[in-house]
Amino acid sequence: MNNNKLGFATTGIHAGEAKDEYGALVPPIYQTSTFYFDSTYDAARACDDFAKSFAYSRITNPTVDCFEKKLAALEHGKGAVAYASGMGAITGILFMVLSSGDHALFCKAKYSGTEDITTDFFPRFGIQSDTFNPTDLDALEAAIRPNTKLIYLETPANPTMVMTDIEEVVKIAKRHGVMVGVDNTFASPYNTNPLDYGADFVIQSVTKYIGGHGDILGGAVISNNEEILRSCRLGTLMHFGAVMAPFTAFLAIRGIKSLAVRMKQHNENALKIAEYLESSDKIESVRYPFLKSNPQYELAKKQMKGGGGMITFDVAGGLEAGQKFMNNLKLCKIAVSLGDTETLVEQAAAMTHTMIPKEKREAAGITDGMIRMSVGLEDADDLINDIKQALGDK
Numbered sequence: 242m243n244n245n246k247l248g249f250a251t252t253g254i255h256a257g258e259a260k261d262e263y264g265a266l267v268p269p270i271y272q273t274s275t276f277y278f279d280s281t282y283d284a285a286r287a288c289d290d291f292a293k294s295f296a297y298s299r300i301t302n303p304t305v306d307c308f309e310k311k312l313a314a315l316e317h318g319k320g321a322v323a324y325a326s327g328m329g330a331i332t333g334i335l336f337m338v339l340s341s342g343d344h345a346l347f348c349k350a351k352y353s354g355t356e357d358i359t360t361d362f363f364p365r366f367g368i369q370s371d372t373f374n375p376t377d378l379d380a381l382e383a384a385i386r387p388n389t390k391l392i393y394l395e396t397p398a399n400p401t402m403v404m405t406d407i408e409e410v411v412k413i414a415k416r417h418g419v420m421v422g423v424d425n426t427f428a429s430p431y432n433t434n435p436l437d438y439g440a441d442f443v444i445q446s447v448t449k450y451i452g453g454h455g456d457i458l459g460g461a462v463i464s465n466n467e468e469i470l471r472s473c474r475l476g477t478l479m480h481f482g483a484v485m486a487p488f489t490a491f492l493a494i495r496g497i498k499s500l501a502v503r504m505k506q507h508n509e510n511a512l513k514i515a516e517y518l519e520s521s522d523k524i525e526s527v528r529y530p531f532l533k534s535n536p537q538y539e540l541a542k543k544q545m546k547g548g549g550g551m552i553t554f555d556v557a558g559g560l561e562a563g564q565k566f567m568n569n570l571k572l573c574k575i576a577v578s579l580g581d582t583e584t585l586v587e588q589a590a591a592m593t594h595t596m597i598p599k600e601k602r603e604a605a606g607i608t609d610g611m612i613r614m615s616v617g618l619e620d621a622d623d624l625i626n627d628i629k630q631a632l633g634d635k
C-alpha cells in the first residue's frame with residue numbers, strides 16, 4: 242500500500258506502528274530507561290549510532306519512536322524528534338540552528354515563552370534577533386542581514402490570530418539562503434502543513450491539539466531535513482535532556498488517533514461561535530481565520546483546511562467588561578493552554594502574555610482586554626448559550 246495516498250485520519254491511526262510479538266493492537270508503553278544486549282559486539286554496534294538504535298531512552302525509545310513516526314507522517318515530514326514540552330522543542334531547535342553571532346527574525350506576536358527566549362536568553366549567548374510584521378513582507382525581506390540564519394513564525398499567531406503567508410516567506414528566505422521555522426501549534430497538521438510550502442522545520446506543542454485532552458505536556462520538531470533531525474536528537478535532546486516520557490508518547494499516540502475527528506469538530510464549533518460573537522453588539526472585534534470579515538480571509542482559505550479552534554475577541558467596554566464576561570461564564574473554563582476537549586478562555590495580557598512588557602504587547606497587537614478562546618468539543622449550541630448569558634445578550 243502506498244502510504245502517501247492515505248488520508249489524514251487513516252495516517253494518524255496506522256502510521257508508525259509495527260506488530261509486536263503478541264500482536265497488541267495498541268502500541269505498548271516501553272517503560273524502560275535502558276536496553277540490554279546479548280554481546281559486547283551488539284552493544285558496541287548500537288552505541289556506535291545512538292540515533293538509529295534503541296540503547297538509552299534519553300535518545301530513542303520504541304513508544305516515543307512510534308509517536309514521532311505518526312506525527313512526522315501527519316506533518317508531511319521525513320521524521321520528528323519528540324521533546325518533553327513545546328518549549329523543550331522550541332529551545333531544542335533554536336539552540337541547535339543558531340549560534341553566537343547569528344541573527345534571527347521572529348513574527349511580532351507569538352507565544353510568550355518563545356518571546357522570553359529571544360529577549361532573556363539570546364543576548365546571553367550572543368544571538369541577535371528582531372521582529373517582523375507578517376503583513377509587511379517587503380519589510381521582512383529588507384530586515385534580512387548577512388548573518389540572518391532563521392525566520393521563525395507562528396500562524397495563526399498566539400494570541401492575535403494574525404497569519405503569515407508561509408509560501409511567500411519561504412520564497413523570500415530561499416533568495417537569501419535563510420531557514421524558515423513554523424510553530425504550527427494553533428493550526429495543527431490537520432489544517433496546515435508548513436513543510437509542503439518548503440519550511441525547513443515545524444514545531445508542535447503536543448500539549449495542545451495533538452494530545453487533545455489536557456493531560457500531557459509534550460513537544461516535537463518535525464522536518465524533511467535529516468541533518469536537522471539528527472542534530473536535534475544527538476544534540477539538544479540527548480544533552481539538554483528534555484525528553485518525552487514513554488507514557489506521554491502513549492497518550493500522544495492515542496490523541497493522534499482521534500485528531501481528524503476532533504479537528505473537524507473544533508473547526509465547526511469555532512466558526513459558529515466566531516459568527517455568533519460577531520453578531521453581538523456587546524463584542525467590539527473578533528478575529529477568526531475563516532470569518533469573512535478577517536482581513537486575511539483569502540490567506541486563511543489558501544493556507545488552512547479549516548479555521549481551527551482558536552478565536553480572539555475584545556468585549557465592548559474593554560478590560561473590565563471582558564473580565565466580567567469571563568467571570569460570568571459557566572461552561573467555559575478560565576484557564577491557560579488550548580486544544581482541549583473543554584472550552585478554555587484566557588486574557589492574554591493578564592495571563593499567558595503577562596511577562597511581556599505592556600509597550601511590547603501593544604506593538605504586537607495584544608490589547609489589555611483581548612480574550613483568547615480555545616473552543617472545545619462541547620455542543621456548539623450549549624457554548625453559544627453560555628456566551629449569551631455571560632454577555633447578557635437576549
Ligand SMILES: Cc1ncc(COP(=O)(O)O)c(C=O)c1O
Nearest residue numbers: 326327328352399426446448459
Ligand atoms: C503557540 C505555542 N507554542 C508553544 C507553546 C509552548 O508549549 P508547551 O506549553 O507545551 O511548552 C505554547 C503554549 O501555550 C503555544 O501556545
